[in-house]
Amino acid sequence: MGQEEKILYILDTNVLLHEPLAIYNFQEHDVMVPMTVLEELDNIKDRKKDVSRDARIAIRAIDDALRDASPEEITEGVPLPTANVEAGSASGHLSIYADHALPKVQEHLPTSANDNLIINTALYLQEERKPQKVVLVTKDINMRLKAKGAGLTHVEDYRTDQLISDVSMLAKGFQELGGNFWEQVSDCETRSDGRDTVQEVTAPEIANTYPNQYLLDESDQFCGRVIGSDGERLQFHDLGRERLMSRTAWGVSPKNIYQGMALNALLDPAIDLVILTGPAGCGKTLLALACALEQVVETGVYDKVIVTRNTPEIAESIGFLPGTEEEKMAPWLAAITDTLEVLHKSDENFEGSMHYIMEKANIQFKSINFMRGRSIQNSFVILDECQNLTASQIKTIITRCGEGTKLVCSGNLSQIDSNYLTAVTSGLTYIVERFKDFEGSANVYLNGVVRSRLASFAEEHL
Template structure:
């Protein structure tokens, strides 16, 4: 694997499990797969978990690349792309070595140690090129740096943002008064709605269905489109926005008001709700679901789903039907329904009636693949623990006349393999923000209770 200008990227097993096609992410540079990685993939491929599927995909991809290569070519490196151009990267399988340079640091007992030793050996042999170990294991990165490896990196191809603070909130607050900053504006009225047309340079970087607020607490609008340098806003008005309601639930702050507006809009097919615990994500989603299904009759049923924790990935050990088995993980939904009807004369009777009238169904994420959901209101709760591929699987199930709401708190990620910047929730916020059929709202502020608000801020 010649050409000293090309870097050597040594991939850890967790990189390939995180992204089975990661070998193609390094462009013209060289990719090295240690033999230890193949051994770990072989042990993982037969496990009864989602990760085993990724391991099999990696093994098949490597077999397709090396199937016609000789043993010498496999160790020296073969082109990653069939065109075999000079810009094509190369990939090689590296037989792990026990080198004296790394013997004083690590024994060969652990797979991570053997991979680090391989990187240290290549760093010594390839003095004129950069040898980079790529791993998502933070402790392994620390060990490699401590052992003297010059370049150790995380895998960032799937990170659309560098810092979670840069994640779009779905709205922006302008300094001062909005109208004091507008020099030229044309307005028109269509029915009850008023639209403003102004220079797009006034508010740069806007996207469809983004909400615009100002410090006067009077102006509120939503971006409809931007064409030929002209920004089209729908004037909502703060008072009008705060007066909207769904199933008797009225917003407690402007953020909940924006969420209800997006949830009730029939032209918005995907609504993403993010925010801290207690900000009202699930309550608002369920209230609008009941409003749209029972009162307005826009949808036929409500489907509620979420991922089950990894410690109990299979729901087969619980008795009953699929919905019965999902009840422990969907207690937040039943709690919300109880809150919405706690003042009824017969809360239990109201709850049973609403469950039947709205045709509320509890489904497991594990069984969503292959389905086609038509004319339904889908609530995907706690989706901060889902990967981008899992969310893609669920969102692509939605057919004609279906609205899906994804909610989650990026501060409550339970998965060992996800961080706030790699979560599927972050991924869809960034990928869908320019889609005219989606809206994203960050619900700022905890309204559950004074105790919950203090805990969110101080714990």
């Protein structure tokens, strides 16, 4: 590949915070990191926030790539090892650019802001490197707008880690089939698997099934959960809507078939990971907590309940709050305590019930920032509001789960508070797609708001 065919990608700081090893993801093309970006990473790496870890990883990755290079080689570019490049083909290069040394005549934007320094660098190199294509890569929407307004031809978001291009394409965990399912089946074999009935059929028009995906039809009677498919034959657990809707957990019954499917997955000990998505008020937290109490207090499947969630960036360090870790986390886990109140509001001694259940179920509130290094055994773990987590942060939690532990991840992709995440780059979206084909996981999109008619109207019209 000639130099003119190679693309020069200039990386913004937020790209390296989002994906610390991003320098290795541009295949045979060249990557440039402006000096301003290194300075911003240096300022971030010592902060007492989770993002500081990503900054340190990014700095180490750049150092590893440039460790043995001379100053001249760093300016010109050092070859990068890339796994996806064929043997003998051109390799991309990594370089550092001293953007503070730009000629004054090239300052298209005031240099008081770091973003402007990086944009000025991209504009200068766009002219200097012609006809080579120069691309500024940033996850900052406003910076992309400023760069285009200043005359930069190519500005892109970092999408290498995106598994889908539109959140509407995200797997919902179920297929809704037209007509009556059984009328479309030409051949069927039935067998028993414990208390479950397993059906193996010559598959009708069902495409792209995956393990533990639910199947519904228009008959209001059929519901199945996929075991596997070879393209011609489909195996599934025959659940039946009536049986699904009649199941209860800690006194909670499903209000619609989507909650019924979620309850089925939450109460199945063979499923280690349950992912619940859906709008506010669809019952994600209520169902998760009810199933947790049922399986800890009533059936004894698990020893304790651990509840964790990401804390807002303004309070990511919870040290300023008084009390123990559980007491510090209480303001951010009010949704859980509110749900406990709903589950026990009709008890004669409401306060007594709350204290009893908290102690009996051994409910522990933990900060996600202190989960690293732990090994969680025989627990029911609820990771709430995880639409605000990156894939790396969710991986931290998942890799803590040991034998006999069930993890429930819940979140609403329309309520992302992070400055650096969108619905398609959220860690919640990432795990839905990554774990789709894992036989130990199930995903259910809880369609419909059941909290109140006010919440339902707000979700639909605001």
